[in-house]
Amino acid sequence: MGDGTTENKSTPVQVKDINLGRTPADNIPPACSIEINNGDSYTTSNTITLSLSAVDTIGVTGYYISTGSTTPSVSAQGWTSVSSTTFYAGSISYNLEIVYGKTTVYAWYKDTAGNISGAASDSIFIKTECEEEAASISASQSEITMIFREYVEETITVTGEGGCPVEGDSVRASVSNRLVTVSPRNKTTDENGRAVFAITAKNKTGNAVVTFRDGSLSTQVNVTVEK
Ligand SMILES: [Ca+2]
Secondary structure (H helix, E strand, O other), X not given: OEOOOHHHOOOOEOOOOOOOOOOOOOOOOOEEEEEEHHHOOEEOOOEEEEEEEEEEEEEEEEEEEEOOOOOOOOOOOOOEEEEEEEXXXXXXXXXXXXXXXXXXXEEEEEEXXXXXXXXXXXXXXXXXXXXXXXXXXXXXXXXXXXXXXXEEEEEEEEEOHHHOEOOOOEEEEEEOOOOEEEEXXXXXXXXXXXXXXXXXXXXXXXXXXXXXXXXXXEEEEEEEEEO
């Protein structure tokens, strides 16, 4: 069967979904969006506010909210019905089960004809019930082999009980000998509990230990300098 285009003009044209005197079928799903907490990047509460909106030429009739990315079926449990409207906007409260970490919330909308929109999504970083007291310090690499004048970045991470990042702590670096230098000597942890240092080798072979301290906590990095 042809489709009437230049390439297929010698073959018959198939006409699909012809409607004579009837309302055309609606096969266009709603266009939509979702926003968490007015676009904030993080929150200290796992109760969030979702701003929902969708438009449809015939009518939006429901929405489905999930932290999973699988598109629901039109008859799935969990759809919230709304009065059919060409423009839907709503604000709802939503409870997340997680208390720490980045999470994404997805929204789908359906219309009168049962078309389901593509997923709209937004993400937010949740940090609740975090212990701000440093309980652990770790280095991204505990063993480093370097050549003369090479430099590597070392990321130190400070966490509290439960693995929450500790922001605003000062991490101090010290070196056992003059084979390497570390810069800076002090660095404040960022919102992810991280402080990044540069370790630079000099022109001498041997071993050095770089120690990173936060209060009484410490972690060591063993550095070998080769020619
Ligand atoms: Ca539609």
